Amino acid sequence: MEEVGDKTEVIGLARANKNDIDKVIEAGLSSIHVFIATSEIHMKYKLKMTREEVLDRIYESVSYAKSHGLIVEFSPEDATRSEEDFLLTAIKTAIQAGADRINIPDTVGVMTPFTFYDLIKKVVNVAGDKIVSVHCHNDFGLATANSIAGVAAGARQVHVTVNGIGERAGNASLEEVVMALKKLMHYDLNIKTWLLYETSKLVSELSGIPIPYFKAIVGENAFGHEAGIHVHGVIENPATYEPISPEEVGNFRRLALGKHSGIHGLKKILEDQGIHLDDNKLRIVLMEIKKKAESGEKISAEDARNIAIKLLNS
Ligand SMILES: CC(=O)SCCNC(=O)CCNC(=O)[C@H](O)C(C)(C)COP(=O)(O)OP(=O)(O)OC[C@H]1O[C@@H](n2cnc3c(N)ncnc32)[C@H](O)[C@@H]1OP(=O)(O)O
Ligand SMILES: CC(C)C(=O)C(=O)O
Numbered sequence: 001m002e003e004v005g006d007k008t009e010v011i012g013l014a015r016a017n018k019n020d021i022d023k024v025i026e027a028g029l030s031s032i033h034v035f036i037a038t039s040e041i042h043m044k045y046k047l048k049m050t051r052e053e054v055l056d057r058i059y060e061s062v063s064y065a066k067s068h069g070l071i072v073e074f075s076p077e078d079a080t081r082s083e084e085d086f087l088l089t090a091i092k093t094a095i096q097a098g099a100d101r102i103n104i105p106d107t108v109g110v111m112t113p114f115t116f117y118d119l120i121k122k123v124v125n126v127a128g129d130k131i132v133s134v135h136c137h138n139d140f141g142l143a144t145a146n147s148i149a150g151v152a153a154g155a156r157q158v159h160v161t162v163n164g165i166g167e168r169a170g171n172a173s174l175e176e177v178v179m180a181l182k183k184l185m186h187y188d189l190n191i192k193t194w195l196l197y198e199t200s201k202l203v204s205e206l207s208g209i210p211i212p213y214f215k216a217i218v219g220e221n222a223f224g225h226e227a228g229i230h231v232h233g234v235i236e237n238p239a240t241y242e243p244i245s246p247e248e249v250g251n252f253r254r255l256a257l258g259k260h261s262g263i264h265g266l267k268k269i270l271e272d273q274g275i276h277l278d279d280n281k282l283r284i285v286l287m288e289i290k291k292k293a294e295s296g297e298k299i300s301a302e303d304a305r306n307i308a309i310k311l312l313n314s
Pocket of ligand 1: 014015016017035036037046047048077
């Protein structure tokens with residue numbers, strides 16, 4: 001707490017039971033996230049509780065947390081597989097008990113942006129002045145899309161994780177949600193986006209979980225261009241093939257050489273190394289590069305330079 005100061009809300013996650021809530025209180029936190037499942041499958045097989053027992057537990061645990069002065073966020077776990085009327089009743093119960101925020105978890109990622117938008121609209125309608133939050137999982141690769149759909153429906157808090165780290169296929173990723181909200185939905189989030197790449201690398205190193213090469217925003221290839229047509233466009237104006245500038249997120253543009261390369265890209269890569277060839281010689285070098293790439297070789301800018309120098313000296 002001392003390290004992050006009062007600029008960051010540190011919130012303790014607790015099952016809907018007194019023991020877990022007491023642990024958050026003992027930790028000296030001022031905010032708590034209380035959750036209990038409201039889907040039939042979770043109530044039957046995991047909790048072994050009836051609907052009435054779950055509603056009672058919601059009221060008891062939220063009001064107990066509130067009685068200790070905590071800011072309380074409540075989650076009906078597995079909300080998106082819960083029977084809708086019961087889900088809304090559970091939410092109303094939490095609000096009656098004093099909940100300050102309502103978080104809607106798509107716990108196993110079964111929503112589409114369309115269905116989630118419709119659900120969050122209904123939740124916002126019953127939540128009144130309470131902030132509605134969304135917590136999306138990526139089991140079908142839709143966590144980011146569903147998160148922004150939730151915002152479009154009125155959610156004003158999004159649960160995210162750096163690099164999308166989370167159970168199974170992970171959660172909505174901070175870098176994707178932030179940049180989608182900023183660039184596609186034009187929200188000013190007051191977030192230092194130019195630190196996203198650095199943050200992603202740090203979390204990857206500390207967690208030991210690698211960042212996929214093609215990962216949006218922070219992947220090594222997120223701003224990588226190989227195809228000749230793309231490289232030519234990027235050389236003329238990066239916005240032809242970059243909806244975000246790499247600098248905006250602290251990432252880097254990479255012009256790659258390979259079997260899809262074209263003469264404009266090769267020319268740029270060689271001229272950046274001080275080598276100027278006429279078109280005929282560029283095409284000879286390009287053919288050599290494509291031949292090597294076809295055999296599976298990775299071609300670096302240095303390789304291209306060496307091929308060019310060899311040609312000039314022949
Ligand atoms: C929703 C999410 O999954 S978010 C991620 C939650 N985080 C984690 O699970 C990681 C840390 N978890 C842990 O360290 C352990 O699971 C603990 C300490 C929370 C509990 O450990 P244990 O006491 O050994 O229980 P275990 O994890 O085996 O089983 C969970 C128990 O909690 C109960 N439970 C699960 N969710 C809830 C809930 N929201 N409210 C109340 N009880 C719950 C289960 O019914 C089960 O109860 P039982 O012990 O009476 O059978
Ligand atoms: C605790 C809740 C929000 C959760 O992690 C989930 O349902 O995925």
